[in-house]
Amino acid sequence: xGRYWSMLFLLIPILGVLxxxxxxxxxxxxxxxxxxxxxxxxxxxxxNDHGHVIDSLFTFILYLTGVIFIGTSSALFWFMWKYDADxxxxxxxxxxxxxxxxxIWSILPAAALLFIAIYQMNAWADAKLRRPTEVVANxxxxxxxxxxxxxxxxxxxxxxxxxxxxxxTRDDVHLVNDLHVPLDKEVVIQIESEDVLHSFFLPNLRxxxxxxxxxxxxxxxxxxxxxxxxxVCAELCGWGHYKMRGRMTVEPEDQFKQWLAQKFEEQExxxxxxxxxx
Amino acid sequence: xxxxxxxxxxxxxxxxxxxxVFSRDHxxxxxxxxxxxxxxxxxxxxxxxxxxxxxxxxWSNMPVIGPMLFSAEGGQISPEFYTTLFTMHATxxxxxxxxxxxxxxxxxxxxxxxxxxxxxxxxxxxxLSYWLMWPAFLLIGASFFTAPYGAGGGWTSYPPxxxxxxxxxxxxxxxxxxxxxxxxxxxxxxxxxxxYMTTIIQMRAPGMTMFRLPMTIWGMFITAILQAFALPVxxxxxxxxxxxxxxxxxxxxxxxxxxxxxxxxxxxxxPLLWQHLFWFYSHPAVYIMILPAMGMVxxxxxxxxxxxxxxxxxxxxxxxxxxxxxxxxxGHHMFVSGxxxxxxxxxxxxxxxxxxxxxxxxFNWLGTIWGSQIRFTTPMLFSLSFVAMFIIGxxxxxxxxxxxxxxxxxxxxxxxxHFHYVLFAGTAMAVFGAIYFWFPKMxxxxxxxxxxxxxxxxxxxxxxGTFYTMHILGAVGFPRRLADPYDYPTFxxxxxxxxxxxxxxxxxxxxxxxxxxxxIYSIFFGPAVGRNPWRCNGLxxxxxxxxxxxxxxxxxxxxxxxxxxxxxxxxEDYYPQTEAPPKEAPVVAPAH
Ligand SMILES: [Cu+2]
Ligand SMILES: [Cu+2]
Numbered sequence: 001x002g003r004y005w006s007m008l009f010l011l012i013p014i015l016g017v018l019x020x021x022x023x024x025x026x027x028x029x030x031x032x033x034x035x036x037x038x039x040x041x042x043x044x045x046x047x048n049d050h051g052h053v054i055d056s057l058f059t060f061i062l063y064l065t066g067v068i069f070i071g072t073s074s075a076l077f078w079f080m081w082k083y084d085a086d087x088x089x090x091x092x093x094x095x096x097x098x099x100x101x102x103x104i105w106s107i108l109p110a111a112a113l114l115f116i117a118i119y120q121m122n123a124w125a126d127a128k129l130r131r132p133t134e135v136v137a138n139x140x141x142x143x144x145x146x147x148x149x150x151x152x153x154x155x156x157x158x159x160x161x162x163x164x165x166x167x168x169t170r171d172d173v174h175l176v177n178d179l180h181v182p183l184d185k186e187v188v189i190q191i192e193s194e195d196v197l198h199s200f201f202l203p204n205l206r207x208x209x210x211x212x213x214x215x216x217x218x219x220x221x222x223x224x225x226x227x228x229x230x231x232v233c234a235e236l237c238g239w240g241h242y243k244m245r246g247r248m249t250v251e252p253e254d255q256f257k258q259w260l261a262q263k264f265e266e267q268e269x270x271x272x273x274x275x276x277x278x
Numbered sequence: 279x280x281x282x283x284x285x286x287x288x289x290x291x292x293x294x295x296x297x298x299v300f301s302r303d304h305x306x307x308x309x310x311x312x313x314x315x316x317x318x319x320x321x322x323x324x325x326x327x328x329x330x331x332x333x334x335x336x337w338s339n340m341p342v343i344g345p346m347l348f349s350a351e352g353g354q355i356s357p358e359f360y361t362t363l364f365t366m367h368a369t370x371x372x373x374x375x376x377x378x379x380x381x382x383x384x385x386x387x388x389x390x391x392x393x394x395x396x397x398x399x400x401x402x403x404x405x406l407s408y409w410l411m412w413p414a415f416l417l418i419g420a421s422f423f424t425a426p427y428g429a430g431g432g433w434t435s436y437p438p439x440x441x442x443x444x445x446x447x448x449x450x451x452x453x454x455x456x457x458x459x460x461x462x463x464x465x466x467x468x469x470x471x472x473x474y475m476t477t478i479i480q481m482r483a484p485g486m487t488m489f490r491l492p493m494t495i496w497g498m499f500i501t502a503i504l505q506a507f508a509l510p511v512x513x514x515x516x517x518x519x520x521x522x523x524x525x526x527x528x529x530x531x532x533x534x535x536x537x538x539x540x541x542x543x544x545x546x547x548x549p550l551l552w553q554h555l556f557w558f559y560s561h562p563a564v565y566i567m568i569l570p571a572m573g574m575v576x577x578x579x580x581x582x583x584x585x586x587x588x589x590x591x592x593x594x595x596x597x598x599x600x601x602x603x604x605x606x607x608x609g610h611h612m613f614v615s616g617x618x619x620x621x622x623x624x625x626x627x628x629x630x631x632x633x634x635x636x637x638x639x640x641f642n643w644l645g646t647i648w649g650s651q652i653r654f655t656t657p658m659l660f661s662l663s664f665v666a667m668f669i670i671g672x673x674x675x676x677x678x679x680x681x682x683x684x685x686x687x688x689x690x691x692x693x694x695x696h697f698h699y700v701l702f703a704g705t706a707m708a709v710f711g712a713i714y715f716w717f718p719k720m721x722x723x724x725x726x727x728x729x730x731x732x733x734x735x736x737x738x739x740x741x742x743g744t745f746y747t748m749h750i751l752g753a754v755g756f757p758r759r760l761a762d763p764y765d766y767p768t769f770x771x772x773x774x775x776x777x778x779x780x781x782x783x784x785x786x787x788x789x790x791x792x793x794x795x796x797x798i799y800s801i802f803f804g805p806a807v808g809r810n811p812w813r814c815n816g817l818x819x820x821x822x823x824x825x826x827x828x829x830x831x832x833x834x835x836x837x838x839x840x841x842x843x844x845x846x847x848x849x850e851d852y853y854p855q856t857e858a859p860p861k862e863a864p865v866v867a868p869a870h
Contacts, residue, residue, distance in 0.1 A: 001654055002652065002654045005654050005659060008735070008738070009662065009663075009666060012666050012670075012742075015742075015746075016670070016746065019746060019747070019749075019750065020749075020750075023750045023753065030750075037774050037775055038771035038774065039771070040754070040771060041750050041753070041754060041772075041775065042750075042753050042754065043686075043753055043754070043755075044754060044755055044768055053682065054682045054683060054685060054686055057680060057682050057683050058677065058683050058686070058687075061676055061677050061680060061683060062677075064676075065673040065674075065676055065677075068669075068673060069669060069670065069673055072640060072644065072669050073666055073669055075644055076644060076647075076662065076665060076666055076669075079644065079647045079648050079650075079652075080647070080652060080662065083583075083647060083648070083649065083650045083651060083652050084652055084654070085584070085651040085652055085653050085654075088651060088652075090649075091651075091844065092583075092584055092585045092649060092650050092651050092843070092844040092851075093585070093648070093649030093650075094585070094586065094844050094845065094846060095586065095588070095649075096586050096587075096588070096589075096590065096841075097588050097589035097590065097591075097592065097642070097645065098588075098589075098645070101589075101641075101645065102589055102592045102638070102642075105637065105638060105641040106592075106634065106638055109633070109634055109637040109638075110631070110634050113630040113631065113633055113634060113676075114627075114630065114631075116630060116676065116680060117626050117627045117630040117679075117680075120626065120680045120681055120682050120683075121623055121626075123682040124619065124622065124623060124626070124681040124682045125619070125623075127682055127685060128619035128622070128681075128685075129619050129620070153445070153537070153538060194535075194536060195438065195445065195535065195536060195537040195538065196437075196438045196439040196442075196445050196537065197436055197438070197439065197549060199614070199689060201689075201755075201757070203686075203754075203755035203768050204768070206685060206686050207685070208614050208685050208686065208688055208689075209614055209616070210614050210615045210616050211616075212532075212549050212550060212615070212616040213438060213532045213535055213549060214532025214533065214535075214548065214549070215532075215550075215616050217616055229768075230766045230767060230768045232755075232757055232766060232768070233757075234688070234689040234690075234757045235436075235689060236361070236431070236432045236436070236439065236759045237439060238361075238430070238439060238445060238446050239356075239357045239358040239360075239361055239427075239430065239446065239761075240357065241361070241759060241760060241761070242357060242360075242760040242761040242762045242763065242765065243357075243762070243765060245765060245766055
């Protein structure tokens with residue numbers, strides 16, 4: 001029986017790797033094969049200039065852990081196969097361990113782990129610490145946000161800085177769940193929450209930031225492909241969490257400006273400024 | 279007092295109550311924990327099926343169970359009820375199953391037996407630790423049935439959603455009951471951990487030095503230390519949240535909050551404070567939920583490999599290292615929470631480092647079966663699968679420890695995959711193995727091996743079908759805790775994969791019939807066994823099966839560590855800890 005059990009354990013590295021390969025390469029059964037799986041079971045398309053770093057770190061860790069996974073689980077299989085008491089007539093190796101081995105398999109993983117940690121730091125700093133700057137009156141200052149996103153149960157309220165580039169003035173444009181972003185331009189978004197925790201998640205941009213009531217936070221990216229994308233709420237915010245869905249439209253800058261001006265006009269006409277005093 | 283041998287009905291029933299109900303015997307208390315937690319395991323599993331049902335076929339009528347639970351909606355899960363489902367699934371599995379089955383059931387049963395003591399250091403405290411679980415059972419059970427919906431704040435209970443009644447109108451008193459219930463679990467665990475630490479330090483048999491303790495006991499010991507130092511923080515935080523809800527204190531509620539159109543009465547607090555306090559306990563709790571399992575697996579693997587455990591001391595240092603580092607990694611749950619990103623870097627380094635002891639342990643398990651003589655018994659299969667699954671769960675942890683990658687996978691199914699590999703495929707499988715392994719000691723009878731292997735095979739296949747695919751969902755960014763994720767165009771195409779997972783999950787739960795039948799049947803009709811059916815070295819195997827009151831019918835004296843299998847010094851391929859070495863032979867065991 002030991003042989004059958006070993007073979008069951010051999011399936012772990014084989015099927016484990018195969019599942020990922022099928023998902024990454026989009027081959028059967030992940031592309032309309034068994035169970036009528038539709039296509040695309042891997043990272044959604046990245047449209048952020050800064051998102052590639054995250055994707056390549058993900059892939060790097062995947063390959064590294066993949067090699068360790070194949071190595072250790074194959075070793076487990078091989079030992080089970082070879083040292084099955086029904087077949088193995090050799091006496092056991094009476095040993096309590098090996099000092100040298102312990103040192104090797106402590107230092108190697110420690111070095112690898114430390115390397116991964118240090119290797120990540122720059123990408124992390126770019127994503128969360130180094131907010132883009134702009135030059136105003138010969139001084140380098142932090143770039144101003146072009147829109148303020150406020151999470152509330154269960155919608156995203158948006159307040160675009162109007163012509164003056166400032167949020168909180170009379171020419172602001174107020175919208176709900178309808179985020180427009182200029183193409184190929186570094187943008188900064190101010191995010192806040194009005195009530196409970198939410199999380200501002202843009203899967204295609206590799207951006208995620210929890211929004212916390214009482215805190216003002218900023219996130220930034222540079223979208224490089226026009227289209228309509230999802231804004232997902234990724235932090236439980238109540239019963240309606242699942243329907244807190246926004247839409248993000250990426251379009252060339254002139255179109256964006258046109259659209260914003262038009263929205264401002266509509267707002268002026270209807271006179272419904274959703275309480276700008278908040 | 280009655281005369282000799284004659285007991286009135288009252289006295290008989292009182293003695294029944296004190297022997298089996300309010301018992302102070304660690305073995306009875308251990309079994310009480312075991313039965314209670316196994317029942318809750320079933321409840322938690324069914325709750326999981328509710329979640330899986332909704333994810334595979336959202337808003338469709340659930341057969342059989344649906345009409346019973348929510349006839350008003352025609353057997354359909356409402357979004358409110360969905361939040362209750364995943365809140366309760368996690369609460370039940372963590373606080374009523376994994377923690378108490380490891381510490382409460384196996385800790386209680388095994389600690390005195392494996393160190394050669396007649397009972398715990400504080401039997402009454404021990405009894406209380408079980409009976410304090412009952413208020414928790416009742417409170418959390420009541421919260422589930424509190425109209426109109428149960429607690430829906432997730433098991434992490436993040437404020438302000440959980441701290442403000444207005445934020446989740448459906449969970450008015452349910453959330454309050456939930457918090458009270460968790461507080462009682464805290465009291466119970468606290469009493470347990472004090473008891474375990476004292477017992478392990480004070481009550482070891484002569485000759486049982488710390489470095490002769492089985493790994494199971496080391497796991498329990500480190501767990502008890504983690505509990506004792508981390509739990510008060512959670513209890514305090516829970517009380518703070520309770521006063522926020524009930525008395526308007528505002529520890530976790532910021533200034534001028536408007537929730538659901540009503541202004542918060544209090545303010546000046548910080549929602550992130552809760553997260554720090556909560557994870558200061560709940561990260562060590564992750565190790566509370568795995569270290570004893572690692573210990574038990576080490577014992578089972580050495581026994582069925584018929585070979586000494588490879589690297590005993592490095593193993594001990596590893597779990598001690600985990601305990602130390604375990605207190606400085608909690609921030610890895612908060613990388614995208616709004617916590618200072620600089621702090622995120624520190625937590626990334628400490629989190630990467632805590633992966634190291636786990637790696638060392640894995641290599642040592644592999645070293646143990648290298649050059650061994652493996653007996654493929656049911657407990658051994660579960661133990662080997664623990665190692666295989668722990669490799670997956672450990673490696674997937676590296677993805678989320680890396681802060682930039684975590685930006686994308688945080689709060690997605692990648693995380694769900696990771697912790698189910700550690701907690702279900704890891705701990706729960708180890709617990710199954712441990713039940714098959716120590717069952718003969720607990721009940722004096724064997725469980726059926728064939729049924730056990732069928733149980734293992736089916737559970738193993740279906741758990742991988744359910745949880746491995748979650749990594750793929752996570753790579754697409756599929757978020758957790760959404761009642762209907764398919765509304766998002768990004769995730770709409772993932773429903774067929776979810777259907778596949780749900781089918782696997784249903785079959786996995788169904789496979790547990792083989793276990794339940796085997797367990798109950800064997801208690802009464804399993805073949806009776808002697809003291810040491812597996813031919814193991816541990817002290818517990820020298821006591822009668824099941825051990826009587828006071829455990830040992832002789833005074834155990836310990837001459838060596840528990841892993842002397844295949845020792846050239848011994849005649850058999852095992853060498854019990856109590857067997858005197860041939861030369862010096864001090865023969866008599868002095869009575870005490
Ligand atoms: Cu939400
Ligand atoms: Cu953690």
